[in-house]
Amino acid sequence: MSATATAPAPVAAAPEPKGKSKKLLIMIVVGVLVLGGAGYWFFLRPSGDTAAAKVPVPGKVADLEPLTLNLADGRFLKVGLSLQLSADASAGHGADEFNGAKARDAAIQIFGQRTYAQLLAPKGREAARKALDTEVKHRYEGEVLKVYLTEFVMQ
Structure with missing residues (x-):
């Protein structure tokens, strides 16, 4: 055995698997769509009062x-x-x-x-x-x- 022991080589950071970045992107897109739909529902959709007003007398x-x-x-x-x-x-x-x-x-x-x-x-x-x-x-x-x-x- 030799007196000089080699130190283990530093481990490089492993790259993230591609699957995780795709899942993150899909979650972000779904979140944006849900927020957009909720915004339309609360702010832009016609209210029920306008439908009743359209009934001709x-x-x-x-x-x-x-x-x-x-x-x-x-x-x-x-x-x-x-x-x-x-x-x-x-x-x-x-x-x-x-x-x-x-x-x-x-x-x-x-x-x-x-x-x-x-x-x-x-x-x-x-x-x-x-x-x-x-x-x-x-x-x-x-x-x-x-x-x-x-x-x-x-x-």
Whole structure:
């Protein structure tokens, strides 16, 4: 044995495994996402009061003059329309001053594409009425809540 003993070599710091740095990065990203979602939930989301305020309140009913139009098969239809206005539209126009030209045009387009036989069947008449209701609501953008057929005579 020799009198000189060699001292053990200093141990270099072992590098961190790559898996630990990826886990740390994933935890940081998840934390940021959770904090962002919580911030949106508490500060930016719409409150429940605005949803309740969007429910339209019915106003006056505007009666339109009866309309006579040609059906697709050459027969005639006389239809009367009444429009349930929203309270906002009633306040702005009044039922007497309401311009029903868009509703009358929609009725001509929708009923004019149908035949006597199609409108004679209750399901066909109801489908046409629903299509008219949808189109009129779209054209008046929230001013009209519902369309009523007050007269429906075919010849």
